[in-house]
Amino acid sequence: MITIEAVSKRFAGPKGEPVDALTPVDLTIPAGQFLSIVGPSGCGKSTLLRIIAGLETPSDGKLTIAATGVARPIGFVFQEPVLLPWLSTLANIRFPLDTGGVPRAEADATAHRLIKMVGLQGFEDALPHQLSGGMRQRAAIARALSYDPPILLMDEPFGALDLLTRDRMNDELLQIWRATKKTIVFVTHSVEEAAYLSDRVVVMSARPGRVRAIHDVDLPHPRGEATKLDPRFHQFMATFRRELK
C-alpha cells in the first residue's frame, strides 16, 4: 500500500522565485490496484510518480510505502526504454539481478521466464538497437519486473509507440497485471489509456499542478474489445476529457 499525505513539490523558477510543481496531494493506493494518473504536461503527474519512486524528495508532506521485507519494493518503467546498449536483451533483463547479487542460474531462469511473459523469445541475444521500439519497451518492463517488486511505476511508457503497438502493449500490460497482482501506478496523457487500463483514475491539472478529481472506474474485468464498445467506457473518457479542460 502507498500512502501519500499532503505531499507537495516546489521548484526554484528561472529567477529564483518558488514555483508550485505540485500542490499538496492526498492519495492512498491499496495493494494490487491499477491506478492511472492522467493530465496535461506540467500538471506534476511525473513529479508525483518520481516522488513515489524516491527519485525526487517532496518539499513537504509524508510518503509511506508499506512493503515489508522487500529490499527493492519499486520497479520503474521510464518513458524511454533506458536499456544498456552494450547488453543483450537477456543481460538487460537480468541486470538488476546481477547487480543485486542473485546467483547466475537463478537470474537466468527468471530472465527467461520474463522473456516468455513479454513475448521476446528468439531475441534473447539481440542488442537493443536490433529491437523495435515496442520490443525495447517490453524488455524494459521485464527488467522492472525481474526482482519482483510489489509496486510497478510507469511513466508514460507507451507514449513513444505507434497506436497499434500501444493498444497491443496495453492488453499485454493488463495480462501481466492479472498474472502478477502488482500495484501499478501508470502515468499517461491519454484519457483512453487511463479509462481502459485502470481501477482508479486521478485527473490532474496544471499551473499549479494539482489533483482535479479521482474516479473509480468500475468497468468489468478482464477488459478487451468489449470494453471499448461499452458506453460507460466512453462516458468515463468524456468525463476525464472535460475535467482536463
Place this chain on the structure above:
Amino acid sequence: MNAPIRALLSLAGFVLLWWGAVWGFSIPAFLLPSPGAVIDRLVFLAINAELWRHTTTTLGQILGGFVIGALLGIGTGAAFARLPRLERLFTPVILLVQTAPKIAIAPLLILWLGLGPGPKIVLVAIVTFFPAMTGALTGFRYIAKAYRDLAQIVGLTTWQRLTRIDLPFAVPPIVAGLRVATTQAVTAAVVAEMMGANRGLGYLLTAGQESSDSPAVIGVIVILSLTGWGFYELVRFAEAKLIPWRSKA
C-alpha cells in the same frame, strides 16, 4: 568493390603517377627520385644502417607516450567530470600547454631531458593527453539522467554505477579522442626526434636532409605515413570490438 581493394588500387595509381612524372618530365633524381630508387635506398638502409632499429625506437616512443598520455587524460577527464571546480581551476593551464606549438615545446623538453627517448615520450604524451581528456570528460559528464535514475531505482552502489554504467558509456567518446590523438602522436615523436636525437626515424630524416639524400627522406616519410595509418586503423579496430552497438547501429 570492397574497401581494402579500393585502397590498394588508389595507392597503386598514385605510385604509377609518381613513376610517370619522374620519367615523363625527366625530373632530376636529387629532387624527386623514382619509387624504385626509394625502395632501393630503404633496402640499403635496412641492411647497412639499422633502419629497423630506428623504426622500433620511434614506434616504442610513440606507443609509450600514447599509453601514458591516454591513461593520464582519461583519469583527469573522469576526475573533472566528478569535480567541476577542479576542472575550472586547471583548464587554463592545460589550455596554455595545449595551444603552445608542439615544435616550440620540443627544444625545451630536450634541454631538460636530454637526447634520449625521454623528451619524445613526454611530447607524445602531451599531445595525446588533451583529446583523451576531452573525450573522457564528455563521456563521463553527459550520461543521460534516465540512467542515473535507473541506477538509483535498481539500487546500484557507487562502484557498480561507475563500472556498469558510467565507464561503458564513456568508452565511445574516449576512443574518438584517441583516434584523433594517433596522428598527432606520430607527428610529435618525429618532431622531437628532428630537434635532437641520435636515433629514430626523425633522426634519419634530419640526416637525410643534411646529406641531400632525398630517396632516404622520402622513404622515411613513407614509413611514417604507414605507421600513422596503421596506428589509426588499430584504434578503429579496437573501437569496433569495444563498441559493437555503435558501429552496427
